[in-house]
Amino acid sequence: MTEEKTKEELEELIIKTSKIDISDLLCPICADVFVWPRNYDCGHTVCETCMYNMDIRQLPEDTHIAVIYRCPVCRDPTLKSWNNRPLSFLLERYATKHPDYQKRKKEVIELKKLRKETLVSISDSVDLASTCYVARINLALDLYEILLEKLYIAAKEGKNHLIITERSIVSEIEKVGDILSYQLFSKHNIYRMLTTRGECTIYLTRNAFSWRRNFENRNWVDPTGPTIDSMRENGPPPLPMDPPPQIPVPPPIETHSPLIHRRSLRRTPVSSPSSYSRRN
Ligand SMILES: [Zn+2]
Ligand SMILES: [Zn+2]
Numbered sequence: 001m002t003e004e005k006t007k008e009e010l011e012e013l014i015i016k017t018s019k020i021d022i023s024d025l026l027c028p029i030c031a032d033v034f035v036w037p038r039n040y041d042c043g044h045t046v047c048e049t050c051m052y053n054m055d056i057r058q059l060p061e062d063t064h065i066a067v068i069y070r071c072p073v074c075r076d077p078t079l080k081s082w083n084n085r086p087l088s089f090l091l092e093r094y095a096t097k098h099p100d101y102q103k104r105k106k107e108v109i110e111l112k113k114l115r116k117e118t119l120v121s122i123s124d125s126v127d128l129a130s131t132c133y134v135a136r137i138n139l140a141l142d143l144y145e146i147l148l149e150k151l152y153i154a155a156k157e158g159k160n161h162l163i164i165t166e167r168s169i170v171s172e173i174e175k176v177g178d179i180l181s182y183q184l185f186s187k188h189n190i191y192r193m194l195t196t197r198g199e200c201t202i203y204l205t206r207n208a209f210s211w212r213r214n215f216e217n218r219n220w221v222d223p224t225g226p227t228i229d230s231m232r233e234n235g236p237p238p239l240p241m242d243p244p245p246q247i248p249v250p251p252p253i254e255t256h257s258p259l260i261h262r263r264s265l266r267r268t269p270v271s272s273p274s275s276y277s278r279r280n
Contacts, residue, residue: 025095025097025098028044033095034091034095036049037091037092038087039088040073041078042071042074045088046073048082049108051082055081055082067081069082140176143172143180147164147180147184147202148184148188150162151190160204161201162204163199164199164202165198167198169200170195170198170199170200174195180193184202191205191206192206
């Protein structure tokens with residue numbers, strides 16, 4: 001007991017005599033007293049709650065790009081996620097002397113319970129290909145069930161395509177597009193699935209293109225022509241098609257309805273009295 005008290009007294013003494021300012025015990029991001037302060041590679045320290053929140057915000061838009069985190073103070077990049085950045089035990093000790101420390105620690109513990117963390121211990125012999133395969137199948141089946149319902153409703157309403165714009169869902173679809181499209185094509189006669197960075201469009205029928213007002217001329221001739229190399233390889237290009245014959249268009253007949261139009265066509269022309277007298 002005596003030794004412990006001495007330790008505490010010594011600690012108090014060190015804290016009192018050190019040149020640490022009370023502002024040094026506050027996180028530069030949330031301005032609350034440090035609870036579980038962690039260090040970035042650059043040396044900047046941020047509380048664990050802020051570090052975790054920053055990491056979540058820095059997830060890339062492209063599904064397959066590895067996450068690069070940045071220190072919120074100096075923007076220094078790192079591949080380490082928050083849980084791999086070291087805790088600053090010394091700073092934590094100083095922080096415990098702050099009058100708000102206990103209150104803040106309770107808040108942080110509550111916040112931590114709300115996080116959806118996926119920290120796992122990884123075995124040395126983990127088969128990553130199998131892990132990925134199983135995860136992809138499960139994800140594809142989850143998405144398949146959700147999309148099938150939406151596609152069925154769209155089909156019943158006569159919509160020939162469906163666009164998904166929610167970024168988080170599009171990025172999930174992008175991950176398992178091959179499995180998902182196979183399911184949709186082989187089981188439900190879906191025509192096409194197109195995933196771009198921001199959206200996924202599923203075409204129920206081929207004429208979905210015309211609905212989008214996208215028409216293409218299959219006989220279009222490229223004015224730049226083929227290169228000499230490709231001509232050597234493939235022979236001369238086919239001649240362009242003859243233009244369609246020009247059919248003279250009759251001048252429009254001024255009428256207000258098809259009924260009047262038909263009547264006017266049936267009417268026989270009446271000769272003028274002068275021409276009648278001349279012929280006789
Ligand atoms: Zn903070
Ligand atoms: Zn930094």
